[in-house]
Each structure stands twice: as structure tokens, then as C-alpha cells.
Amino acid sequence: MANLDFYSTPFVDFNYTKIFGTADTVAHFARVFGEDAPLQGTLSALQRGPVRFYRDNVIALDEDVVDYVMFVVSGVVRSCKICKNGNRSIVSFYLPGDFVGWVDAKLALSIEAATDTELLFIKRIGLVSLAAQNVRVANVLLTATTNELARAQEHVLLMNKSAKCRAATFLSDLWVRLGKAQYLDVPMSHQDIADYLGLTIETLSRSITDLERAGLIARVPSARRLLLQNHFGLRRVN
């Protein structure tokens, strides 16, 4: 189960629900890049925010993404694409500590708030030229991109599994990514999850019901708060 753990350390280790003030977030963001004072000065000149968005707000659309890279401070961000026939696919969810929009510009994805959220905005060209001069910055970006690539590849693998396995794996991964709390408070809607997993909400709902009947999870008061009763079993669903 080597691949069980690779979500467990989003490269920042703070709990996203606790962070609110501008000072905290900015300090944290800077810390990722090290203690070098001149560098932090340059960085803070490039950044703006945190900016607050409400659920379903569009943060950046297609061309806009070119100008800024974003850093999630709180909440959940989704990057998605709607094709001509109206189907929406969610490519990725971003949690606090994640960079958003570094590559998405190439695919013309829409960046949206999946929950109420706060983001730092960083001028892309500034960050790029900083990375061209400063090894530390380049390596922070490289690490972030490498982690995101690993997640995208897991996502590809997941799409070849059955609906039930997709749901089980998603819930397990989310629980780990959110810090393995007692309950899994699912931050995004079932529709978002379904669009991420390439299922309909009906199939997702039926899959979750199956998992509950199998004793692997329990819907504690409602659908959005889950108890993962048998985490090991969840990872073995197929």
C-alpha cells in the first residue's frame, strides 16, 4: 500500500479550517519558500490577497488563468471543463497549501470555488522569472508540480475501476488528504464528486449506499458527514 500515503503530506501541514487572517496565510506561504528575506520581499511584491470567493464562483476562466498562479488558503477549489454536449468533468480538487493554475492554462480549464474559499494570487510572469533565477523557488514549483502529476496519474488509474471502487477510493483519499479526522466532512457536493469520478450522481449515490450496506462507511447524520468504519476494507473494494 505504498500509494496510500502519498496524499498524506500536502507539502504544507496545516489544517485548512483554522487559517483565516491575512497575516497567517501570507506568513505560511512565504515559509514554503524559505527564510531568505530579500526573496520574501520579492515574493510579497508579486502576491495579492487572500481573496475570498463564495461557492460556485468562477475564479479564473480560460485566458485569465494565464496572468496568475493561485495558492489555496482555505476551502476547496476545482478545475473543470465543460464540453459542447454540456457534460462537465472535474480534473482536480485543490486543498489548502496547493498551487492552482500552474498548468491549467494550457487546457483552458475553468477554475472555480467548490466551497467558500480564500486564495492568494501571484503574478505568473513574476513567479516564472523568479524561478529562472532562484533555485529554491524553482524547486518549490517542481515539487508542487510533481505531486500534482502523481495525483493526476492516480486519477487516470481510478477511471479504469468500477463505480464502487472509484467512490471508495475517493472517500479514502479525501479523508487522508484532510488529515484523517474522526469524521470525514465531505466539503464538496455529490455532483462535484460525480463529475470528478466520471459518474452520474445517481450511480455515485448507489455506490455509497453499497459501501454503507457493506459496513465500510456510515452516513452519520447526513450524506455530507461520513464515518469510515473500515478504512482498510475501503481500499480493497473492487
Next chain:
Amino acid sequence: MANLDFYSTPFVDFNYTKIFGTADTVAHFARVFGEDAPLQGTLSALQRGPVRFYRDNVIALDEDVVDYVMFVVSGVVRSCKICKNGNRSIVSFYLPGDFVGWVDAKLALSIEAATDTELLFIKRIGLVSLAAQNVRVANVLLTATTNELARAQEHVLLMNKSAKCRAATFLSDLWVRLGKAQYLDVPMSHQDIADYLGLTIETLSRSITDLERAGLIARVPSARRLLLQNHFGLRRVN
């Protein structure tokens, strides 16, 4: 090795058919990292090869991947995973000029030769520490990783489409990636393509037949050589 000549136009601008000796490939690889002589010296100390593999050879498996990063010189490499029930998923194909194995170590993917292929091996820890000191190296890796992430995200999007659309998009992308030659000589087997697209070979075959009946492509003499008669139409299949 006459049947190797259809991989001749990778998206890096060297013609692989001209590259055979160690000297040429090493020179090209080094060129990616710039003209700095000491850097190139350090790099060449880290690398080994090119090493030749035959079709279906396993190049690196699970833990092995940790030690080396690879660079494709000729042929096609696949990274894949076989799950307990025996299903194989191909996560990515790598063509000449691509780095392989930078992130795959995290997912315990198996790196295999999809065709006869030649690879450079680069000591991972050496490259990592080089990237920590040298901005140019860090940025080459960042660019490569960013491009691979963009491809992985496209792959995720593709998995939400119909079988016919997946086949059409795959063929179109491959044609572009191989340099838009008159004919598309498909280098990998249908089984490999099916495992990449999350389909069975039967469904893939039926989809290709549908595309042919629609006049979008033609199987010129056999299944492995295609003529893309209506490239624009191919991209509009849904």
C-alpha cells in the same frame, strides 16, 4: 531495425534515425540543459547508455524506478500498472525526448518498452541534487513535469468521453505527436492503446471501424498504418 523508422519525428527537433552512437544522443540530451561546459561534465558523469530494450521488456519495476530517471532516445515506452484482478492500465506513453520515471516511483508503476527502444539512464539522486543547485536543471525538470501534467490532465478528460471519441482523439494526438506525417504508423499494439484508453481491444476495434465507415480515417494496407482523411472531423467526434 528497419521498422524503427516510423518514430522519426519526435516533438524535440532531432531526427532520431540519425542518432545511433552514444556520442550523438548524449550531445542532444546535454543540449537540453544548455551550453554550460562544467554542467555538461557533471551531467555526463550521472548518465549511462543509451541502453537498448526490446518490445515488452520491463525496463524498471516498482522499486527500481527510484534509482534512475530515464530519457527516451528512440521508440516508445509505456508506464503501466496491473491490479489484482489482472487488468492492466497504461498511464502514459513516452516518445523520444521525454523523461520517464521522474514521478512514477511514487505510484509503483512498471516502466516497459512498448516497442524496441533506446534509453539514457540518469542517476536520480545526482539529478535531484543538481537541480537543487542549478536553476537551469531545475527548470528543465519543471518544464518536462509541467508538460507531462498537462498530458495527464488531458488523459483524465478523455476518460469521460465515449469509446469512439477516445479512439479518435488518441489517433489524432498520436499523429500530431509523431510529427504529422502523411500516414500514421501506429507504433504500439491495439492492446496497449486499449489499456491506455480504458477500453477492451474489441471496443477499440469497433470504434476504429466506425471512424473508418464515417470516412474520417482509412486503414491503408493494414490496421497499423492509418491515413487520417479528415483530421478536423476526427477532433469533433463525440
Next chain:
DNA sequence: CGCTCATTTGAGGAACTTCAAGGTCAGTGG
């Protein structure tokens, strides 16, 4: 309470898979 939105459940249909057979092609040996 009564509204709205989100989730769940059911029945029928479409898309893809499975299983099984047939066809094509390149290489091999008679």
C-alpha cells in the same frame, strides 16, 4: 410550516464488456 435544493431510489435503455469464432498478415519450413 412550506419552500428549495440535494440526495436517494426505481425501472427501462444504451454503451461497453465478455465470450466465442473468424479473418489477416508476416514469418517459417516444406
Next chain:
DNA sequence: CCACTGACCTTGAAGTTCCTCAAATGAGCG
């Protein structure tokens, strides 16, 4: 030159999984 072989691709018919459409239930909020 031809038949034989094995790997690979194609085609057909039956079976599963998931989707679509429709309705019911549940949760949140004024």
C-alpha cells in the same frame, strides 16, 4: 510457391454496468 503457424485484429451475440428519466425522500432555511 504454397501451406502452416502464431500473433494480432475484427466481428457477432449475449450479458453487465452504468446512464437516463422520473419520482420520492430528506436536509436546510426563512
